[in-house]
Amino acid sequence: MIATDIGFDVLPPLRVASYNLHAGVDGWGRRTDVVDVAVEIDADVLFVEESWRSDAVDLASEIAARTGATAHTIPLAAGVRVTGGTGPARWQPRRALVVGNQGLYLDSVLPIGRRGERRLATARGVEAGEWCLGVVTRLPVMSSEVIELTPLAKDRARRRLIGLELDAGNGALWCFAVHGAHLSHGSLGQYREIVAHLEDRLDGDRAAVLGGDLNCWGLVARRVLRGWRQAARGATWPSWRPHSQLDHLFVHGPIDVVSGGVLDRRSSDHRPVVASIVVRPGLR
Numbered sequence: 550m551i552a553t554d555i556g557f558d559v560l561p562p563l564r565v566a567s568y569n570l571h572a573g574v575d576g577w578g579r580r581t582d583v584v585d586v587a588v589e590i591d592a593d594v595l596f597v598e599e600s601w602r603s604d605a606v607d608l609a610s611e612i613a614a615r616t617g618a619t620a621h622t623i624p625l626a627a628g629v630r631v632t633g634g635t636g637p638a639r640w641q642p643r644r645a646l647v648v649g650n651q652g653l654y655l656d657s658v659l660p661i662g663r664r665g666e667r668r669l670a671t672a673r674g675v676e677a678g679e680w681c682l683g684v685v686t687r688l689p690v691m692s693s694e695v696i697e698l699t700p701l702a703k704d705r706a707r708r709r710l711i712g713l714e715l716d717a718g719n720g721a722l723w724c725f726a727v728h729g730a731h732l733s734h735g736s737l738g739q740y741r742e743i744v745a746h747l748e749d750r751l752d753g754d755r756a757a758v759l760g761g762d763l764n765c766w767g768l769v770a771r772r773v774l775r776g777w778r779q780a781a782r783g784a785t786w787p788s789w790r791p792h793s794q795l796d797h798l799f800v801h802g803p804i805d806v807v808s809g810g811v812l813d814r815r816s817s818d819h820r821p822v823v824a825s826i827v828v829r830p831g832l833r
Contacts, residue, residue, distance in 0.1 A: 560718045562807050562825040563688075565780070566592040567760040567796050569728075569819035572601035572680065573608050576641020576650035578634025578672060581816040587612045587685075590812070590821055594715070595685040596760035596798075597622075598728040598819075599653075601630055603678030613685045621713060622683035623695055625706040625728060628655035633674025640789055640818060655680055655705045680706065682728045682761070688715040696746050703734040710743060712750065719830035723750065723757035723801075729764045736764060740773040747801075748776075756828045757801040762819060767794050777801050780824035781809025788815040796822045803829040 568590065570583045587595060600609040600622055613620035631652050636642065641650045651668055654661045661669070669675065696710040711726040727743065730736040740763075751757055759777060763770050771779055777799040784791035791811070796819055800806060809824035 560828070562827050563593045563717065563722075564591065564823065564825055565594045565758055565760060565798055566590045566821055566823040567596040567598070567762065567798055568821040569598040569762045569796060569817055570601070570608055571599050571817045571819070572630045572653050573606070574630050574632055574634070574652040576645045576652050576818070577636030578631030578652035578674065579636070580632050583816045584608055584611050584615075586814045586816050586821065588615045590823060591616070592685075592823065593687050594724055594758065596726045597683045597685060598762040600681040600683045601678050602681050603676050605676060606678075609681065609683040609685055616685065616687065618685045618687045619690065620683055620685050621690070621693060621711060622681040623709055623711060624679035624681050625708060626655040626680040627657035627678070628653070628680060629669070629675050629677050630654075631669075631672045631674055632676060634672065640787070640815070653680075658707060659705050682709065682711060682726055684711055684713055684724060684726045686713065686715060686724070688717060688722070690714070691716055691721065698739050698742055701730050701734045701736070701739065704730045706730070708739060710746065717756070717828045720756065720828060722828055723755055725757065725759045727759065727761040727763065729762065731764045732769070737769075737773065744773065744775060751801060754802045756804050758804070758826070759799045759801070760797065762796050764795055767797065770797055770799070774799055778806070780806045780826065781811065781822045783811030783822065785811050785820040785822055787818050788820045791820060795819065798822055798824045800826060805829060
């Protein structure tokens, strides 16, 4: 047991993490080992973004099955992924940020365009499915909800927030998963909307964790997420030479952060962010 400065004995720390899976393929459409990396993280609560779900595969459920956890996923968009792509050793084509990568095509909200259609017409291993947000957790789930966010005109996805009330052993821990749109698409308005939703649900000083690929820098996230504390800092993107932190873990209420940081894993274009936290009892 760990003694805190307020005189309580509390349960051992919980390991929380966030990892963008990029649908299990790289920017050329080659399969990656992101599921193995996610299992290796060994998190009690793992937020997963860009988890792929189809008739053939469900990445979040695979992680859950291998870690003794349960997976809670929702689709944000639909499209196809390519699994038979080829290319050089680098993770994605050099101009992928401008013209799009060759592994993932989302068309349920906006069309992929003629360039994407031409590339897709010659691709191998094309698989239809859903691009999902999820939470994989070993903690018992007491309640859950999905919160719809206002759509953004330029966004290829319909953003939603997953909220889970978990049994942390000495009380409830609220966990919220989010995969934010890009700032250039107007996501700041969505984050203000998220804050309003969270304030409604976290009446008082409840323990909560928010995690995900926010597609914005820590400075911006800290200013928007009023009342939340950043649990881990470090560059997460792009994974092969990271210069920005887009993936975040924030805590709220009676939670102590024991440690936090970024893992050097390069299977996805994002590195995983992890933190060890202690939920203090008796304050909810």
